[in-house]
Amino acid sequence: MALITMRQAITDALREEMRRDERVFIMGEEVGVWGGTYAVTRGFFDEFGAKRVRDTPISEMAIGGVSAGAAMNGLRPVAEFMTINFAFLALDQMINHAAKVHYMFGGQIKCPVVYRAVGGGGRQLGATHSHTPDAVFAHFPGLIVISPSTPYDAKGLLKSAIRSEDPVLFIEHHTLYQIRGEVPEGDYTVPIGVSNVRREGRDVTLIAYAQGAQVAMEAADQLAREGIEAEVIDLRSLRPLDMEPVLASFRKTFRAVIVEEGYRSYGVGAEIAARLQEEGFDYMDAPIKRVAQYEVPLPYSRELEQSALINKDRVITAVKEIL
Amino acid sequence: MNKATLLEWYRQMVLVRRFEQKCAELYQLGKIGGFLHLYIGQEAVAIGSIGARREQDHVITAYRDHAHALAVGTDPKFLMAELLGKATGVSKGKGGSMHFADVKRHFWGGYGIVGGHVPLGTGIALAEQYKGTDAVVLCYMGDGSTNIGYFHESLNMAGVWDLPIIYIIENNQYGMGTSVERASAVPDISTKALPYGMDPRKVDGMNVVEVYEATNAAIKAIHDGKGPQFLNVITYRFEGHSMGDPLRYRTKSEVEKWREDDPIGVLEREIYAKKAASKDKLEKIDEEVEKVIEEAVDFAEKSPFPSPEALFEDVYVEGQPA
Ligand SMILES: Cc1ncc(C[n+]2csc(CCOP(=O)(O)OP(=O)(O)O)c2C)c(N)n1
Ligand SMILES: [Mg+2]
Numbered sequence: 119m120a121l122i123t124m125r126q127a128i129t130d131a132l133r134e135e136m137r138r139d140e141r142v143f144i145m146g147e148e149v150g151v152w153g154g155t156y157a158v159t160r161g162f163f164d165e166f167g168a169k170r171v172r173d174t175p176i177s178e179m180a181i182g183g184v185s186a187g188a189a190m191n192g193l194r195p196v197a198e199f200m201t202i203n204f205a206f207l208a209l210d211q212m213i214n215h216a217a218k219v220h221y222m223f224g225g226q227i228k229c230p231v232v233y234r235a236v237g238g239g240g241r242q243l244g245a246t247h248s249h250t251p252d253a254v255f256a257h258f259p260g261l262i263v264i265s266p267s268t269p270y271d272a273k274g275l276l277k278s279a280i281r282s283e284d285p286v287l288f289i290e291h292h293t294l295y296q297i298r299g300e301v302p303e304g305d306y307t308v309p310i311g312v313s314n315v316r317r318e319g320r321d322v323t324l325i326a327y328a329q330g331a332q333v334a335m336e337a338a339d340q341l342a343r344e345g346i347e348a349e350v351i352d353l354r355s356l357r358p359l360d361m362e363p364v365l366a367s368f369r370k371t372f373r374a375v376i377v378e379e380g381y382r383s384y385g386v387g388a389e390i391a392a393r394l395q396e397e398g399f400d401y402m403d404a405p406i407k408r409v410a411q412y413e414v415p416l417p418y419s420r421e422l423e424q425s426a427l428i429n430k431d432r433v434i435t436a437v438k439e440i441l
Numbered sequence: 442m443n444k445a446t447l448l449e450w451y452r453q454m455v456l457v458r459r460f461e462q463k464c465a466e467l468y469q470l471g472k473i474g475g476f477l478h479l480y481i482g483q484e485a486v487a488i489g490s491i492g493a494r495r496e497q498d499h500v501i502t503a504y505r506d507h508a509h510a511l512a513v514g515t516d517p518k519f520l521m522a523e524l525l526g527k528a529t530g531v532s533k534g535k536g537g538s539m540h541f542a543d544v545k546r547h548f549w550g551g552y553g554i555v556g557g558h559v560p561l562g563t564g565i566a567l568a569e570q571y572k573g574t575d576a577v578v579l580c581y582m583g584d585g586s587t588n589i590g591y592f593h594e595s596l597n598m599a600g601v602w603d604l605p606i607i608y609i610i611e612n613n614q615y616g617m618g619t620s621v622e623r624a625s626a627v628p629d630i631s632t633k634a635l636p637y638g639m640d641p642r643k644v645d646g647m648n649v650v651e652v653y654e655a656t657n658a659a660i661k662a663i664h665d666g667k668g669p670q671f672l673n674v675i676t677y678r679f680e681g682h683s684m685g686d687p688l689r690y691r692t693k694s695e696v697e698k699w700r701e702d703d704p705i706g707v708l709e710r711e712i713y714a715k716k717a718a719s720k721d722k723l724e725k726i727d728e729e730v731e732k733v734i735e736e737a738v739d740f741a742e743k744s745p746f747p748s749p750e751a752l753f754e755d756v757y758v759e760g761q762p763a
Binding site: 147148151152153155173174175176177178179180203204207241242243244245246247412413414415417418419420421422425426 | 534586687
């Protein structure tokens with residue numbers, strides 16, 4: 119075991135997969151000579167060369183679609199969007215093409231592309247550069263959507279994504295790049311579509327993923343000091359969505375707060391809450407709460423932006439409202 | 442070119458230069474956050490082209506937008522306030538460096554999504570044609586933006602409909618760390634105008650007079666019925682792409698070579714050659730600019746941050762509850 123950052127874990131997963139499988143290659147803006155704008159692929163250009171670490175023009179539509187085409191024809195592309203905000207330009211290729219070809223052609227075509235993208239708000243980048251649009255992408259069957267919260271999961275899930283036969287969007291939250299965690303040396307995978315209990319507790323269930331899981335863990339720590347034991351479930355992937363650990367926890371605590379960085383309306387919390395009442399109605403002792411970003415485009419000014427985002431205090435308040 | 446105009450351009454270019462240097466300083470101090478893209482080295486492009494614009498003409502650009510705002514005449518204090526995230530900023534502190542706008546001066550803003558404003562600029566031109574005015578749009582973008590679909594679709598539509606727009610490529614020869622040669626199948630960006638029926642013109646972007654003349658000619662060409670125009674303006678950014686650029690993709694000597702063509706230096710030489718002003722006179726302008734910048738920072742520092750309620754304002758025009 120080594121204590122490494124999530125950035126390092128992602129770098130390691132990519133490097134190991136590229137060494138393991140010749141078909142794996144990377145394409146995206148500034149992934150090569152620059153070394154990745156978030157330094158995830160630093161050194162890759164030197165190790166793997168221009169054939170396998172391909173700097174693209176600023177052409178998101180083509181990044182989304184050319185990688186998908188290469189995947190259809192037998193390669194294992196990892197296409198990087200510099201940030202998830204720019205993946206909007208590629209939505210048609212991702213949703214209408216990569217996510218559809220297998221079904222639409224009766225299973226003849228496979229599209230095992232991985233799209234990597236950094237997302238999240240909180241860096242004063244203004245309204246267009248601060249999205250957490252995970253739920254948008256998770257809306258469509260055919261695309262897998264993963265967003266890990268720990269270095270261990272990041273490495274294991276990215277490897278699974280690259281080995282998956284289906285198209286995957288792998289979302290990395292920028293605030294998590296620096297967090298450290300235990301990661302085993304060498305090869306391992308984490309299965310896609312399995313939610314994880316990050317902390318056990320009997321009083322309330324906090325359901326979250328990615329940066330939201332970090333916030334939920336912080337809230338749970340503080341609640342524990344006040345004698346409230348929160349169980350924290352990390353969804354890890356939004357599609358497929360594994361409700362089993364969520365329901366198991368809910369049957370124990372009878373109360374749930376869903377924490378997500380995206381907007382509340384039509385969001386991940388909306389989906390989870392609906393499923394909880396459908397599948398766990400008899401166990402519901404209180405309204406299900408959602409902690410999410412306020413429904414505004416994110417502003418530049420620091421305090422103003424922070425005031426719109428989730429934090430542990432908002433989670434704690436929500437928990438206390440239903441206890 | 443008359444002497445007063447040369448001196449006014451000198452003042453504006455020094456204003457941009459000093460404004461940008463001050464921004465870099467404030468960024469290091471943590472007073473400016475987010476992404477900050479400086480225009481240092483490229484001053485002649487915005488100042489020369491906007492120098493040719495008439496009051497009714499429009500300006501729209503990408504995130505490297507400080508110079509355009511200054512060139513249309515926005516008071517630097519409202520720009521500095523925006524950078525400090527203050528309520529008195531041009532965009533009320535909600536936009537930041539990448540999103541200046543001053544619509545009453547027909548400056549429609551800086552936009553952070555590469556190429557995203559190119560269709561918008563084209564639509565602004567459509568509206569002017571529709572209304573039957575003689576106004577044109579100056580639509581700026583970087584060399585890297587010519588590789589995005591937005592560029593191609595917009596230029597084609599402008600070509601089909603003969604829209605009154607000048608696409609001005611601020612060709613600083615890199616999109617972040619990727620040189621034009623590595624990003625564009627045709628390294629001469631001018632050729633990208635040809636499929637859309639435009640007659641491109643290559644312009645020395647370190648020479649403000651040339652940029653001015655080319656823009657003037659382009660406005661005239663539109664009025665002569667020649668349709669949309671395309672200027673490939675060759676320039677260079679002396680600093681990194683944004684703050685924190687490791688600058689691994691170009692050599693020091695390349696930068697040094699370009700610095701010899703510093704657009705402010707080029708203009709200074711022109712001013713002396715034309716005997717438009719003495720060294721003392723230029724130094725006096727420098728000092729005046731210095732004062733303007735100081736006042737801008739002072740205004741920004743003393744301005745209030747947006748109120749907490751401001752978070753929910755302007756989501757909708759009609760103020761619908763979110
Ligand atoms: C659609 C999109 N993709 C990627 C980015 C990230 N990005 C910001 S600026 C930039 C380079 C743009 O280069 P160029 O158009 O030449 O303009 P310059 O910065 O040189 O002025 C990139 C890739 C973005 N903002 N939007
Ligand atoms: Mg450029």
